[in-house]
């Protein structure tokens with residue numbers, strides 16, 4: 175059998191099908207240059223081409239396509255946020271996600287699981303009720319459930335009162351889902367490339383050309399490129415690239431680590447999150463338990479893994495699922511999250527004209543990929559900020575008008 | 588386990604410490620513009636390289652300064668705040684009732 179498989183793999187009758195064309199030569203000028211070929215940059219390119227017929231677009235990346243946080247996240251998709259503006263935006267994204275396999279004609283393995291945010295303290299239960307009310311008001315399926323109901327939803331969860339932090343209740347969000355993160359980047363890349371967008375991996379932006387207060391091009395490791403406007407979507411590198419354009423962001427780059435266990439038979443249907451215990455866990459379609467927690471405690475641009483993280487995380491995982499004691503951790507990794515002080519993203523205009531920002535996605539931006547791409551494309555095409563993303567402007571910090579999304583975003587992703 | 592050299596307590600596990608952000612000059616809140624204040628409160632240099640930060644040893648409530656490399660995760664040097672703040676920081680509060 176394995177021999178047959180090798181023969182199949184090497185046979186010229188079954189060639190590897192390229193998902194998108196090999197890297198073309200860089201042209202001297204494009205209408206739009208998008209920095210960052212993660213999900214966000216590629217989705218923006220896709221919708222620019224599809225909705226606005228703008229195809230003279232180059233997406234440049236210093237690494238390979240979708241190799242940043244898009245490849246590293248734990249793929250949780252949900253809309254049970256706390257602020258009305260946040261809830262509306264993430265709901266729009268979740269709706270796009272539901273239909274994305276069809277839209278891209280590429281299976282992103284969208285899997286609706288339900289999402290439980292456990293509460294172990296009165297304060298956490300209060301936040302759950304608050305979120306449930308905001309959500310219901312906006313038509314989102316969220317409700318507070320008791321331990322008895324939790325036992326029905328997720329029977330393997332340890333609901334014993336004889337633990338350090340007994341479970342008092344949870345916020346149950348039925349639309350909570352996971353998807354195959356790489357497929358999202360590839361699907362958008364394929365769709366964009368088919369419509370004429372150029373994708374340039376291994377092309378690092380080293381400087382932004384600004385003339386008379388407006389962006390006019392980028393300097394790259396493969397030469398200078400002029401353009402009508404620039405979109406920056408570089409996640410953990412947001413401050414560094416914004417610095418090239420000459421302005422600062424309210425962002426700290428912090429590593430966020432995650433890990434997976436060896437594959438197990440399916441037993442965990444729901445995505446389980448505990449803010450108090452700093453842990454979230456779901457089971458992938460391969461059977462691996464995907465686990466993570468909060469960001470590392472200090473700023474860093476290094477994607478090293480630490481034992482502190484796994485040790486701390488497993489203490490909590492074992493409180494929730496004690497029978498996992500003998501299960502092994504298979505892989506561990508990190509991505510660099512671009513953290514804002516109000517746990518909300520920054521989308522829209524920047525201090526430089528024709529230079530659009532898509533940053534501050536921290537630990538929660540995968541679920542935003544389709545909506546972010548849609549609205550960023552609208553903005554670039556029309557030159558106007560769509561209502562849906564106006565509240566996320568960078569300029570909110572000048573007005574001391576931050577979001578209050580921490581209660582719904584800090585561990586849940 | 589990562590070890591940090593505390594100027595007061597010697598080498599300790601880094602989990603005993605809290606990082607409290609860059610050492611920056613605070614503008615005078617009564618004199619500066621709203622813009623300058625927002626800049627001070629929210630904007631970050633977020634440097635990839637050597638940074639100079641306030642750190643805090645939780646168990647002994649001791650504040651000090653650390654220089655570390657945010658690309659390699661190396662701690663370059665730690666020292667008491669008095670090394671650069673001399674005389675000590677004036678918080679602009681009235682000086683009566685010193686305890």
Ligand SMILES: Cc1cc2nc3c(=O)[nH]c(=O)nc-3n(C[C@H](O)[C@H](O)[C@H](O)COP(=O)(O)OP(=O)(O)OC[C@H]3O[C@@H](n4cnc5c(N)ncnc54)[C@H](O)[C@@H]3O)c2cc1C
Pocket residue numbers: 209210211212213214215234235236237238239240241242243244245246247248249250251377378379380407408409410411415430431432466507508509510511535536537538539540541542587
């Ligand atoms: C461990 C982990 C778990 C997460 N879990 C979740 C989750 O469950 N749910 C969720 O919604 N979100 C989650 N996130 C957050 C999510 O992954 C990100 O917010 C999202 O993927 C950001 O997408 P992006 O396309 O903006 O960035 P990225 O995918 O990081 O793409 C940015 C690209 O920019 C490129 N780049 C950087 N600098 C330059 C330069 N100078 N020149 C050219 N290119 C450059 C990089 O190479 C990179 O490919 C998680 C993140 C991590 C790290």
